[in-house]
Amino acid sequence: MSDQPDIHLYTASTMNGWKPTIFLEEAEVPYELTHIDFSKKEQKSEWYTKLNPNGRIPTMVDRGNDHFVVFESGAILWYLAKKYNAFLPNDxxxxxxxxxxxxxxxxxxxxxxxxxxxxxxxxxxxxxxxxxxxxxxxxxxxxxxxxxxxxxxxxxxxxxxxxxxxxxxxxxxxxxxxxxxxxxxxxxxxxxxxxxxxxxxxxxxxxxxxxxxxxxxxxxxxxxxxxxxxxxxxxxxxxx
CATH class of the missing domain: 1.20.1050.10 (Glutathione S-transferase Yfyf (Class Pi); Chain A, domain 2)
Structure with a gap:
């Protein structure tokens, strides 16, 4: 059994970058956070664009779902809301x-x-x-x-x-x-x-x-x- 949390978030301190952290903090979901350094153009690096071909933040990997990758901040929020049944009305x-x-x-x-x-x-x-x-x-x-x-x-x-x-x-x-x-x-x-x-x-x-x-x-x-x-x-x- 791995001690790693399901959610691995790659992000930075921007308006889009904070959206997933707001959800994860509010929902009290454990997550690993990797800070993407724009000054080093890490978002354009080969390893990162394999996860997110657009070379932007944030990107999320759900280790608990076969390392499923989600990019685009709105899509990440929707995915998390569905996964954790939180902050999305059931009606x-x-x-x-x-x-x-x-x-x-x-x-x-x-x-x-x-x-x-x-x-x-x-x-x-x-x-x-x-x-x-x-x-x-x-x-x-x-x-x-x-x-x-x-x-x-x-x-x-x-x-x-x-x-x-x-x-x-x-x-x-x-x-x-x-x-x-x-x-x-x-x-x-x-x-x-x-x-x-x-x-x-x-x-x-x-x-x-x-x-x-x-x-x-x-x-x-x-x-x-x-x-x-x-x-x-x-x-x-x-x-x-």
Whole structure:
């Protein structure tokens, strides 16, 4: 018998990278964590791309299921929810609603916020200032926040009263509005949702793994971490 936990997670301290750790910490599932170092381009290494051909984080291996590999953060959350029967409603309609809001994050909030962050915190810091792109992605992110705010009126979480994988996926991205310079002023229901999840100790503990990067949320030494973040992703900036 092996003492290794079933779940082996390869991740880093990013909004997508924290999604599985939030689930695993909240569900109290034992797991092994391997920190993928972007500065060394470990996510592009041959051994890693054999697991995840897209060369991104996170990636998960379920040793308890014939070493089944899952990549893409939303797919990992769905897999874990099904495996452990946790943070996913059993009612078919509520389950589908959870999937809808998970896809809303994957297809909307994540990409739009990610681009807003990229053009301001990485490209601009490498001398590539694109004001049109910044305005485009910041404005679209704000629009998506307004959708969330309207939906959350009268609700505790995205699917009613139940904390689900949809919340886990959306929270680290939306909560990092500071890093994307997207205003949440005038969005009281969204802000109340932030406050509720801010108070979940296990979710907050997950944000410290593999290491804390509180600058995303406007906390700590923002200037130093902004410089570090720009440096580790500088190879992604294509200069003419």
């Amino acid at each position: 078919p309609k509520l389950e589908n609603q959870t999937l809808q809001w998970l896809m809303f994050q994957m297809g909307g909030i994540g990409p739009m916020m990610g681009q807003a962050m990229y053009f301001q915190r990485i490209a601009a810091k490498q001398g590539h200032q694109d004001d049109f792109a910044i305005e485009r992605y910041v404005n679209e992110s704000r629009r998506l926040f307004e959708v969330l705010n309207t939906h959350l009126e009268g609700k505790t979480y995205l699917v009613g009263e139940t904390y689900t994988i949809a919340d886990m996926a959306t929270y680290p991205w939306a909560r990092a509005h500071y890093w994307a310079n997207v205003s949440v002023e005038g969005l009281p229901h969204l802000q109340a949702w932030f406050a509720r999840i801010d108070g979940r100790e296990k979710t907050q503990a997950a944000l410290e793994k593999p290491r804390p990067f509180w600058a995303f949320f406007g906390q700590g030494d923002v200037a130093a971490q902004e410089k570090e973040n720009a440096e580790r992703f500088k190879h992604d900036v294509k200069m003419d």
